[in-house]
Amino acid sequence: MQKHILVVDDEAPIRDLLGSFLSRKGYRVTTVSSAIEAEDAVGKDVPDLVITDLQLENSDGLEMIDRLKAVLPETPMMLLTGVLFDPRVVRETLKKKVSCYVEKTAPLSRILEEVQGLVGK
Amino acid sequence: MDKTIRRILVFFLLVIGVFVVVAVDSVRNINRAVAGSDWVNHTHSVILETEALRSALYLGDGAAHTFVVTGDVADRRAGVEALSDVSEHLEIMAALTRNEPPQRDQVARIDSLVGARVAFIRGVLAARQAGNMGAVRTMLSDDAGQPALKEIERAIGRLKDDELALLTERDTASFVQAQMTRWTVWTGVVLDFLLLAGAGWLIRDDITARRAAAAALQEANSQLEAKVRERTAELASANEMLTAENMERHWANQGLEHQLHYNQLIINSINDLVMVLTKATNISRVNLAVVRVTGFEPHELINRPFSSFARLAQEGGAPVLDPIAQAMNEGRDLRDQAATIADRVGRRIPVSVALFPLRDRDKVVGGVVVIQVIRPEEKLEHQI
Secondary structure, three states: OOOEEEEEOOOHHHHHHHHHHHHHOOOEEEEEOOHHHHHHHHHHOOOOEEEEOOEEOOEEHHHHHHHHHHHOOOOOEEEEEOOOOOHHHHHHHHHHHOOEEEEOOOOHHHHHHHHHHHHOO | OOHHHHHHHHHHHHHHHHHHHHHHHHHHHHHHHHHHHHHHHHHHHHHHHHHHHHHHHHHHHHHHHHHHHHOOHHHHHHHHHHHHHHHHHHHHHHHHOOOOHHHHHHHHHHHHHHHHHHHHHHHHHHHHHHOOHHHHHHHHHHOOOOHHHHHHHHHHHHHHHHHHHHHHHHHHHHHHHHHHHHHHHHHHHHHHHHHHHHHHHHHHHHHHHHHHHHHHHHHHHHHHHHHHHHHHHHHHHHHHHHHHHHHHHHHHHHHHHHHHHHHHHHHHHOOOEEEEEEOOOEEEEEOHHHHHHHOOOHHHHOOOEHHHOEEEOOOOOOOOOOHHHHHHHHOOOEEEEEEEEEOOOOOEEEEEEEEEEEEOOOOEEEEEEEEEEOOHHHHHHHHO
């Protein structure tokens, strides 16, 4: 059965490109542009993985992750952001909140590796 | 029409030809056999009539002699009737041999001899009837040894021998004909079988060749399909790879654009005037605060010397060296430098300037200038 991935990003080109790439790799992908849409989407179709940007319209990705974890405690969360964090910040802060942190400058193959590591092929 | 089909057709035409030849020859032989049979029956009829003639003649002759001895009317009647039969048999024989000249001549001779004998017998009968025994005795004395009957016997014997000889000849010819018919039929049958076997061999050979060709074609098709599948897989793989590379490139561009956009947002959100200078202290980039404070558009400032935009105050008179260029050359920070900048309409605005050299691998490649506008109360404080 195909794994379901929810992609949350307010930038349409990023959202569409990542959705298309993961679909080609055999995943079932739902894309939304805001935290409100994401919370609505998980209520309808529970994802196996959530990939979210940090900066969202009217919200913060980390805050949204906190809210989603309340209803999906076992679902891995991946933070995909263009904001470059200091490694110490990643290690001591982000890692406690998310399953995985990947910068948007990372190639798609690296993102795929992380996705496969979290939900399998 | 291909070569094999033409050959098979030729074979079948030959089979039909042989069949027609055998049929025609057989019909002709059957007709000959029927004709021969008719002739044999006819010959037997001639022989039978000859025998009957001889019997009737001897019967008449015997009855006449008996009548001479007995004088009985019954014997005379028997003699007359026998002679009547003789005439009838002679007519039949003449009719049977009418179309066969040699036999016809022999029958004519027999007819002549028998006619003479019949006349003799009638004469004896007539003399005895009249009671003229002297004449009877004379006639019988003349016929001592019955030479006429012997002559008739020889003539009949020759005719019969000739007919039997012809019968034997016809029988031999008929046998030969029958043998020929058998040979023709069997030869035709064998030839037809050989031709059919040849046609069968050709058909089998052709079927084998067609099967081999079909198998070769199927093999070639399979190989072609395998190559097409292989090539399709290669193309699909190459396409997949190209698509993946294309996506990676798009993703990298998006990431870069996002990063640039984010950096630009940061720079533009700063309220201080920020300028990036080249190593030669020309302006290469400005933030929105510069536009907002001075009224200059970015393109009016880019590539202008920083010294034409800002004038730094020097203690003790006019500057000997541009402190910005000096600090850039020495690769050191410059902070809280009092200066004035000119806006678009020429007004001088008091500011505080700081320079932070940009280093790339220990090499100064330019500098970032941060300019803070000094408000009047700050200026007063600065003067105090």
